Amino acid sequence: MIGDKINYYRRQRKMTQEDLAQGICSISYLSKVENNKMEPSEEILSLLLRRLDIDIPLENKQTLRVLTEAIFHWYEVLREQDMKAADNQYAGLKSKVKNSTNIEIKLTFAVVEFRYFLLKQDFKQAQNLAEFLHQYQDDLPPKLAYYYHSFNSIYFYLQHDYPQALKCCNKAIDLGSLIAEKIEPEVYYQAALIYSRLAKTPLAMSLAEKALYSFTETGNIKKCISCQIIIGVCLNRLEQPEEARIKFTKALHLARELNFITAQAYLYHNIGMLHSSLHNKPAAIDCFSTSYEIKINHHIKSYLNTVYHLAQEFSSMQENDRALEWIAKGLSNCEKLPADRKDFLMLCILKYQILGDVEQLVHFIHNEAIPFFKKSNLWLQECECNEILGDFYSKAHHYKKSSYYFSESNRLRKMNTI
Secondary structure (H helix, E strand, O other), X not given: OHHHHHHHHHHHOOOOHHHHHOOOOOHHHHHHHHOOOOOOOHHXXXXXXXXXXXXXXXXXXXXXXXXXXXXXXXXXXXXXXXXXXXXXXXXXXXXXXXXXXXXXXXXXHHHHHHHHHHHOOOHHHHHHHHHHHHOOOOOOOHHHHHXXXXXXHHHHHHOOOHHHHHHHHHHHHHHHHHOXXXXXXXXXXXXXXXXXXXXXXXXXXXXXXXXXXXXXXXXXXXXXXXXXXXXXXXXXXXOOHHHHHHHHHHHHHHHHHOOOHHHHHHHHHHHHHHHHHOOOHHHHHHHHHHHHHHHHHOOOOOHHHHHHHHHHHHHHOOOHHHHHHHHHHHHHHOOOOOOOHHHHHHHHHHHHHHHOOHHHHHXXXXXXXXXXXXXXXXXHHHHHHHHHHHHHHHHOOOHHHHXXXXXXXXXXXXXXXX
16 A cells, blocks of 8 residues: 555655655644555645655556565575575566565565575674564564564574574464464574573474474485584483484584585584593594684684684693694684684683683683673673682682672573573
């Protein structure tokens, strides 16, 4: 309806109702038009469209159907993560949508475009779309709302806002059930990832198994491997190392066979974690080293996390020189390769601990680490920092401060694990 179109273009141009109505009609008149409670006169409609700098031709149903199908075909390409094909389709599709005046077409494209920029890790564009779509979230038809909330879950997950990511994911699952759509396994996989980050291990494993079943049915091997990784991590946390080893080994065999490089990097890292939990340090170091080489050679952002665990292994063996060599090697790569800020901070903390530079350690945790972890909702890392500070102040006989930081750690753990 014409009111929907006026409302859409006004918001897109970041105009208030007062901006648009000034000198043309009253704000209450415009509000009634935008809410489809009245049709504007031809003269007022012409003036409003001129101020919005738009021309609204009619589009037939066949044109709209074909364009909608093209957008969802593009989405299927994105699901396969074939970014070359997705990039090739993007410009032409964007041009067609730009020329359309149908609001649902524009919103459908914006929702799928949101997923596109998340896959490309273009967070600036993704944020712009997130802010734009937020205005319309209550007006989206159920199917489109289902996709919006599932992609919004990924958006918040990538910002480490796991509670908000889970809230969006659950909304998507509820909407999928409501509209009798088959909920995509990607949504269950996303929920499993979030629960894993929130240390809700049984839920994470259950949802990963549910996603794995669906991905197996459709033959999506790459996603099957990703699910096996989550399940293996959960089994290791549940102190079932042999079952975890079987999952990781099968997944690694597939990843090598199909040359899935990123999956191999994560699998070697997690097999290293498994060996570490079993106190098999040489095997852990070997796996972490292999994971690091793959991550560095293929610019995988989590390479500092692997360096952190390598350094920990050497430090636990009293080989602090080797640990510091690895830390220096990892940090030197930050100058040329992007790295996760969380991993950078944790590696610096480990460096100060190994060096025994207590003054620098405490200063760094207070001024760099804790503010970032608080802002990013990284409660596990914040807990670790609080415990380090609690231990430091206890040894310095500042028992009130020590008690505060240990209490903060306990509060965070209870709040996030119950």
